[in-house]
Amino acid sequence: MSQTVTNAEHNVHPSDQEGIAREPLVLNNRSMSWITNRICGIVENRQPLIWWILFVPSVLLAGVLGFTLVYLVSTGVGIWGNNQPVAWGWAIVNFVFWIGIGHAGTLISAILFLTRQKWRTSVNRASEAMTLFAVVCAGIYPGFHVGRFWMVWFLAPVPNANAIWQNFKSPLLWDVFAVSTYFTVSVIFWYIGLIPDLATMRDRAVTKVRKFLYGLFALGWRGGNRQWRHYEMGYLLLAALSTPLVLSVHSVVSFDFATSIVPGWHTTIFPPYFVAGAVFGGFAMVLTLMLPVRKLYGLEDMITPKHIDNMAKIILLTGTIVGYAYIMELFISYYGANKFEKDAFHLRILSGHYTWAYFCMFFCNVISPQIFWFAKMRKNLWVVFIIANFVNAGMWFERFVIIPTSVSMDFLPGQWGFYSPSIVEKWMFLGTFGLFLSLFLLFLRFLPVIAISEVKGVLPESDPHHHDWEEIKARRNAAHRG
Amino acid sequence: MANLFPRWTNELPLKAVVCVAALGGIVSGLVAYTATPKYTRVGYMPEQPIPFDHSLHAQQLGMDCRYCHSFVEQSSHSNLPADQVCWNCHGPGKVKPDSPKLQALREAMDESSEDYTGRPVAWVQIHETPDYAYFNHSAHVNRGVSCVECHGQVNEMKVVYHAKPLSMSFCLDCHRNSEKVLRPLDQITNLDWKAEDVDKDAFYAYLADKTGKGVEDLKKADSHKTFDRLLIGGHLKEAWNVHPPQDCTACHR
Numbered sequence: 001m002s003q004t005v006t007n008a009e010h011n012v013h014p015s016d017q018e019g020i021a022r023e024p025l026v027l028n029n030r031s032m033s034w035i036t037n038r039i040c041g042i043v044e045n046r047q048p049l050i051w052w053i054l055f056v057p058s059v060l061l062a063g064v065l066g067f068t069l070v071y072l073v074s075t076g077v078g079i080w081g082n083n084q085p086v087a088w089g090w091a092i093v094n095f096v097f098w099i100g101i102g103h104a105g106t107l108i109s110a111i112l113f114l115t116r117q118k119w120r121t122s123v124n125r126a127s128e129a130m131t132l133f134a135v136v137c138a139g140i141y142p143g144f145h146v147g148r149f150w151m152v153w154f155l156a157p158v159p160n161a162n163a164i165w166q167n168f169k170s171p172l173l174w175d176v177f178a179v180s181t182y183f184t185v186s187v188i189f190w191y192i193g194l195i196p197d198l199a200t201m202r203d204r205a206v207t208k209v210r211k212f213l214y215g216l217f218a219l220g221w222r223g224g225n226r227q228w229r230h231y232e233m234g235y236l237l238l239a240a241l242s243t244p245l246v247l248s249v250h251s252v253v254s255f256d257f258a259t260s261i262v263p264g265w266h267t268t269i270f271p272p273y274f275v276a277g278a279v280f281g282g283f284a285m286v287l288t289l290m291l292p293v294r295k296l297y298g299l300e301d302m303i304t305p306k307h308i309d310n311m312a313k314i315i316l317l318t319g320t321i322v323g324y325a326y327i328m329e330l331f332i333s334y335y336g337a338n339k340f341e342k343d344a345f346h347l348r349i350l351s352g353h354y355t356w357a358y359f360c361m362f363f364c365n366v367i368s369p370q371i372f373w374f375a376k377m378r379k380n381l382w383v384v385f386i387i388a389n390f391v392n393a394g395m396w397f398e399r400f401v402i403i404p405t406s407v408s409m410d411f412l413p414g415q416w417g418f419y420s421p422s423i424v425e426k427w428m429f430l431g432t433f434g435l436f437l438s439l440f441l442l443f444l445r446f447l448p449v450i451a452i453s454e455v456k457g458v459l460p461e462s463d464p465h466h467h468d469w470e471e472i473k474a475r476r477n478a479a480h481r482g
Numbered sequence: 483m484a485n486l487f488p489r490w491t492n493e494l495p496l497k498a499v500v501c502v503a504a505l506g507g508i509v510s511g512l513v514a515y516t517a518t519p520k521y522t523r524v525g526y527m528p529e530q531p532i533p534f535d536h537s538l539h540a541q542q543l544g545m546d547c548r549y550c551h552s553f554v555e556q557s558s559h560s561n562l563p564a565d566q567v568c569w570n571c572h573g574p575g576k577v578k579p580d581s582p583k584l585q586a587l588r589e590a591m592d593e594s595s596e597d598y599t600g601r602p603v604a605w606v607q608i609h610e611t612p613d614y615a616y617f618n619h620s621a622h623v624n625r626g627v628s629c630v631e632c633h634g635q636v637n638e639m640k641v642v643y644h645a646k647p648l649s650m651s652f653c654l655d656c657h658r659n660s661e662k663v664l665r666p667l668d669q670i671t672n673l674d675w676k677a678e679d680v681d682k683d684a685f686y687a688y689l690a691d692k693t694g695k696g697v698e699d700l701k702k703a704d705s706h707k708t709f710d711r712l713l714i715g716g717h718l719k720e721a722w723n724v725h726p727p728q729d730c731t732a733c734h735r
Binding site for chain 2: 159160161162163164202211212215216219220
């Protein structure tokens, strides 16, 4: 024991040094049992009224989505506003919008895990869930955009009597693989992370059905030493596996545009710019969801101002990167001396049909997050919530600005046209929000919204040297007093 | 706490995975076998209003396909004969005019008969190209593709049936490797044609004429190769400059 104390004394814990004390990740010295009770309580107790007030309209909206899809399949994509030359309308805009939102989850769970950002523990579960639901919403669009939904299996390389084979040179196909890989890995990662908490839920369950279901999905977790050792290694490996995916998916999505020759799309800056934008939009959506959730379920001690502050900083950073990309696009279109490119951006910002969208985008994505330079603003939850929603809207506008405006007026005047969405497209988009919210509310209802075991792991008393440091602190205090 | 699940459930996930994988394999296999034209189309042999025997007419009597399917070289569509064509031989006082098998023909053609309706013989279509696929018979038979390549040995069929799958991959297979099916133009309707039947000297003379190369040079270049279908087809493909289209719009216009 004395040996340990000496070691610990050599490596003085940062929290002991005055001036740079770290903010604790769980406030008010909450105990382990308090954490378990609070998080499991959300699932075990009746849902607050507001849950129902949100859930019912969400499900109805999701039903509208189902209705519009049936209408779409039975009638054809002509009910959308797509036309020549704008074959990619809201469907692809919304696909990119949702898939972008689906980036924060894996970033938080994988990259922040590998870089040992302990604050991730309070928000990773919910943001991974959000990721999955966003990818579900995203996947609907390209699937139905093919027009004949029952032919969608042509996207998979299945040998068939038509000798139809995929064009592996097409980024659209890479997209199929990128997104489906991302979804699969995200599901596995999320599920693996859930296992210890599912076991907790099982052990606390009172009804037979709950015991059975949580027990089934807990896969016989007992929380033994050996299980934890394997589990943590497995989790680490999965984190390493999903880290490149965070970067690859949206890069590949950007290839859909960047590898074409359409002015406004054909840009090498697209992959990093899309990834930054996706992280930006993803964090905004995490904040949009988690700010009400933490208030509603009394999770303020676990999702602390520190967490919100960190996320606001990430939004500031990625928003600024995105702003750099916007400006660089404009600069290159001027400096690159390609007259089609120059024209495309001239139309985009000055004289086109959609300049208003460009300025909405620019304001929401670049200007509005700059307020987060001020610590006070990052602490004001209303400001954070409003800015996060500005970002949500801005990221949607970004995709709108990129996709229809570029193709609506490209090389030949004979190919120029105007696109506006039909009422069906608008309801479909609202419908995906309904689906997204329904899934998220069901997640709140049935699964622990915060990773219980992981939050316990970042409590001070979980540190193996916790008691040594306590001792050092006590001794130092005594010396000071003496 | 008592065990929630009995011991045997430990192996359940593994068993489930194995079962699902096996089931998936079986289902895919069954679909691949039964849901493709190889199974759904091949062998279709409907009963015709007149049991017309192709083996009798085309093989024993040696009639050319084009006696009845007369516009196959000019038209995108290979026509069925008008009833008059049958009537040419089976009319009153000619070949078997009273055969009960020809009842439908007499109804259509014999104005003196009491069964006369004037309605043409309602042949049942066997080979059908879907509406979304464009197919031109003349383009094929005028470029060395024999009837037999798609319709099988009709000259040996007592009752005609669907012999080949005619799936999209069936089309593409030839469009990608047309040397496998090309033959001299005068042998298109000779369904029993074989590479051995070809007169080498005449063939090389024809090639020399078409390509402008010397007969001896052509023969020398082939001296170490066997004179088979692939060789003939390859030469014809080159001589005729055959480039079957492989893009979607070739057939889906």
